[in-house]
Amino acid sequence: MSLTRPRPRTRRRARALCTVAALALGVPVVFSGPAAAAVPTYSVYLQNSVTGLNAADSGGTVAAHNPKGNEDHQQWTPVAVSGGHQLRNLDESGICLGRSGTSAVTTTCGADGTTWTITEAANSTYTIGVPGTSQYLTGSSADSALVQLGSSGDYARWYLTPVGYATSAMPSADTRTLDQVAFLTSHNAYANGVDGNFASFPVSLFPNQARGVSQQLTDGVRGFMLDAYTVSGQAVLCHNSCDGVSGPVPLATDLKRVVDFLKASPGQFVTVFLEDYTSSDVLKSSLASVSGLSDVLYRPDQEGVATSGWPTMADLAARGKQLLVFSDRTRASDVSAGYATRNTFGVMYQREWTVENYWSMGGGLGGSDWSCYSRWGTSRPLTTDSTAFHPLFVMNHFRDYTIGGTAETDNAKLGNRAQNFCTPAARKKPNYLAVDRYELGSPSPLTTVGNLNTYVLTAGQ
Template identity: 30%
Template sequence: MAGDRALPAPAALVRLAAVGFLLMLCSSPAAVGVVSARKVGQTCALDRNCAAGLHCETCVANGNVRPRCTRVAPVDPQTKARDLPFNRYAWLTTHNSFARLGQRSQTGVAIATPWSQQDTVTEQLNNGVRGLMLDMYDFRNDIWLCHSYGGICQNFTAFQPAVNVLREVERFLSRNRAEVVTIFVEDYVESPMGLTRVLNASGLARYMLPVWRMPKTGGDWPLLSDMVRDDHRLLVFTSKAAKEAAEGIAYEWRYVVENQYGTKGMVRGTCHNRAESAAMNDLSRSLVLVNYFRDLPAFPEACKDNSAPLMDALAACHAKSGDRWANYIAVDFYKRSDRGGAAEATDKANGGLVCGCGSISACNANGTCTPRHGRTPKGIFNASSDAAAWRPPSSLQWQRLVLLPALLAVLRL
């Protein structure tokens, strides 16, 4: 009919389809299913948007409501130096490593005690955690991991038999022949040879560093490389002094100085020793443990605690410990931060211990430090939008070079 609008010619349809297709290829990464590897502090939607060793999360407690890529794993100090004494390394440590968020008790009763971590012990070890804090109790004619009170494990404070988690550690050590793990036992076990039995049952006893190899009056520990060579790749410390003589398990505070745990230990600028420990600057103990976690674990606040305040606490304890950097840095919810978190704190301590640099990532094989250039200031993230920050990956570069001229040619038809 005369009033009907004419249908587009086939050539016009082809041109429109070509323009749409070319624009899709040359536009944002989301349009073609490309996932960019975002760096620390850049915005993200999913963990897979972030580079290796990072994950995607928010830190509302610090005012960061947009999800950003944050660090999980510290740099392995063995990539820089293997032949230093063990007390010249720092290790990321998890407080109440067994108390996983949302976990139910293997008694079948709902847990009525706080959780302290987000993932399993195996996942923690795979993410670079090398220190584990485990609370062990006599329970049900066995040794259980409990987060309890009064020295008594209850159905609603019991997580699981200790042998289960210790077997996770054994599997990790058997598959990773160069790794060393430390276990700090908050020890409520009264049954005779109870710790020895559970260590034997898990298969871990064969990895334990003998007490006779530990320095009693300060000084250097065995070389890390020697510990690996001799397969003495597990340190176990107990909070009960008598068990060193009775079971050959090292009494922690004969070898370690440790600051006050809990909220009292988080006062800015302070680093007091806990009651059982010698003074932080007592050089007759060669290892330094820094705790930084609240009396009651707080998942929302942990990202703030594990950021700038943790770095401040690390520096304060360095000053109070005779200018010694922490060998163990213990936190709740180790994956939570607003940027580098507990991983960055561990890198800082390793930088000081291994080569005297500001971070282990700056250490060179010859003992010098690599200058750091263009670092984003603390607390400041990339302010550009996702679209402005995106750059096409190499797999799309040819499309830009070839298809854009083709698009212009189509438009001239």
Template identity: 30%
Template sequence: MERENRVETISRLAQWRIDTFGPSSYRRSDSFKIGIWNWYLSVEKARYVYVRLFPEPGRVAKERPPLARFLLRACWSGPPRRSCVSPVHEHLLRSSEDFFWQLDTMYAGRFTIDVEFLDLKIASNNAAESSTSIWPNESIAVQNIASKSSLGCLSRMLTESIHADVTINTTDGVLKAHKAILASCSPVFESMFLHDLKEKESSTININDMCLESCSALIGFIYGTIKLDQFWKHRLSLLAAANKYSISDIKDCCEESLLEDINSSNVLERLHVAWLYQLQKLKKGCLTYLFVFGKIYDVREEINSFFQHADRELMLEMFQEVITAWKPISRRRESTSQPSMAPRLLLALALVLLASGASAASVGDTCSSEGDCGAGLHCSDCGGGGDKTCTRAKPIDPLTHGTGLPFNNYSWLTTHNSYALAGSSSATGSALITQTNQEDTITAQLKNGVRGLMLDTYDFNNDVWLCHSFQGKCFNFTAFQPAINVLKEIRTFLDGNPSEVITIFLEDYTASGSLPKVFNASGLMKYWFPVAKMPKSGGDWPLLKDMISQNERLLVFTSKKSKEASEGIAYEWSYVVENQYGNEGMVEGKCPNRAESPAMDSKSQSLVLMNFFTTDPSQTGVCANNSAPLVSMLKTCHDLSGNRWPNYIAVDFYMRSDGGGAPLATDIANGHLVCGCDNIAYCKANSTFGTCVIPPPSPPPSPRKAPSGGKGTSAGGSSSSSGAMARVVLPKLSFFFGVALLILVILSY
């Protein structure tokens, strides 16, 4: 009898064989397991035959009741052999009363009952939630097995270097990998091997900013072999690499991980990382931790140093977050009469910021290092008597006043020979014997608001290089670096700043076909603004917001006319008028066009480029030139260019001046272009064109010695008024006092 009550199971099928039913009217099977439940079958013989299916009573069935979809089959061995099949049933089964199948006839012979479970779900206690199957989709199961097998194969390929075809050089070791796998996960790696670049030719990638251990973690992630502790140890390095090589999966994973363990000792570092790599979820998490949960008090000692170097826009977001956090707390306090910590929090933050602002020098103040100057300022060697002074390094972002104007209604700070950095050495290994024009990297320039870059491109060493010409050619001692390096910096910036537009002006000495290869390899083509959309007869350009929304955020102009038709690179002077560069373009009261450019007042070109730099660059002379003479030339070129303000203002050593410098000149041009004011700082938000808010004048600066000598000082104009002009934009200290007063007003309500 025990054997007759046993139910055989395989997969999702259960079978109960009853050899003889006997005189009894009721039989129940032994329990059998399908899924996570123990089940029973029973047969009751009366006028009809009733077959029941139910789970074993107990905790599992009560807490996790099964929702079953099944069919039953009853067979009699005969003779003759007969069978009945039930419809497909779907029932929530808790007890033997929840389901029965009625058979009208009971035949003689061996009796077999089959139950085929088509699906089993754990019924949800919440009616709004759907129940989920305990069995995975078969295709998913196959995929899981296949994925596991593939990961095993990839692991062997990596660890045993099976058919490895690329070498990766790190700072302290070498790794072997496979081009196809690297290229499949990163568009940057793909470009390296797709085009005729040195990585393709040598089958070598130099990753000079990662150690062997960190790079092993990166490759391990790509191959699927990374361990959790390895990931956690190197996640900041992995994040930087993911940003550099455009590997979004790693970037997303790092962001989620960094969100998991925010604490008082790392929250400011995480906030900086979030700002640097545009990680919105991480940034929001850090701000919530600091202000919603009130952990700002735990970092009082570190916050002062943080604000010395934090970006101004980030600080404004922090103020907004603390005010947002205070409002609901304030409302609850009013309704419950309970004291709130939010006013104290705001006041503490204001005092901290005032302290940090008070310790930071403003425009025109003396300094000894970058840390002495406020946000957006640079400690330059432009002070009198050999002193250093704080000068502006960053213009006001015109996007803060909207993006609804045509692109030719904005002005952009532009760096002449952006790649020619003072103190750098040639990537060939040779010493540089040539002129330099800037002081910081392309990435730093872009972070400081530079949006126009001037690059000289040459065919050199079987690649495209950024170089100065010597007798019309590029040599080791005039070659700075391969162009691909700078183009990748630009791509990384555009990747991380989806609202920014960059213009590249190429002084082009390359042969046909060279530039498309390097631009494709850099990954910049996805941002390319097509020549077909550029206005041909001096009309307005597309709206800036449309260029941003369509992700056409890179304008490239070449000095070679033939390349517009052959390579799709716009010939500059079909769209831009440009004044003479060098000393001839710095004569007071004059703004002649360069030889290749149409006349400055030509209306067939809708963009205006104003050069203002000496023939022989001078880091000392530029201090005076980038001040009052620059602002004076701005007005001169406006008058001689058909009353058009320049869209690009190109200078050497853009961070050097007697005060406001090139950033101030850009603000002046944008003020006239964007809102009809003398400075974009005067534009009134959400107002008609020409509505300006002019602040009261600042006290005159204390007298300082004019900078000594320098080739640029004779290029036009006095610098006596530049200090006052520099103070048109409020210094950092005044900004923080204003914000603090705003907070105190809020607290008084």
């Protein structure tokens, strides 16, 4: 895996001229991720606009694979040739994207079938077509399925996602919006062995964190992943289940710690992510018992965020709206169970507001999987976006079991994975970087988050 960030190229002058001309003519210009203008001359991922999966060389065939940075022959460079473009594989010298019948293949550059037309389509996408025909490169909805040639349609639209994004300085403190900011997030924040019991043996031998929630807040943690179960009509925090767990910490106890911290820390902002095994009635009752919570609770559903975008951090600070709470339940599951929907008491359905990558990098020891793909499958890929509303990106960076030495090594590579694997996979910068043992690693996860908060992505490369 690459340990250096690709150097971004400057934006092409031709792209700027096209944009100016369009504006002069009154033509709407939409910027969502990389701008769709002239065919890029830098290296890209061929990323399907429906699934978020990348076209990868798979032993001579081309398959739809989960995004995996530079580890899986997924990077291509468009090169202008007579009649169109070649797409040259970045790490396989002389190998290009080609076709054989209705199948996409890889073959020697210049061979028959290696010239393509690359044409702008809607919403920053492109079509990759067979010259002189109505056949196009067409993605698949299943990981490892072959990429084929087919007719036009949504699956025939591709992002040419930059391998390395250009950046600009983070906007000033009074103008930066919530979706531009990154937050250090503790995975299973409650499973720390300090605040109380969280699991039965042997899971109790593997705490995800080494410090209590109050100390985490003091240290700069601003995202908290909590697993909520019901015991005796109360929401409590346990790992896997509460069977055999004596005295688990109530959810209300940790929420009170957060609220007290926020009341004493104007301008700070915290997000709570619930892995939620409670009924809405139990959760509502637990939240209602936390004094002061309603004062700081932020309600994006009541402020038109889905149509107008996220507010500035300065606006949230000025209004004292400092806490955002998500549940991983779905609205449909609550409705089908006959529950009151959670948004009615201020808990947002996470899948309506965020995207999130799959949670595991592998076991606690041994090899790791740095691929970055949606926790919720191709029905809600990491690339999910709109011109008005940018879902917040939750980036998980931890393993099945927490081993201190492994977490230390993984945390030191957090910035590399965020920039070179997960940012292009999502076409957006991570907002929440969730780790185990956040105090371990050099550079530390807090330093990495600080680095991410110095820039925003810009269109093009």
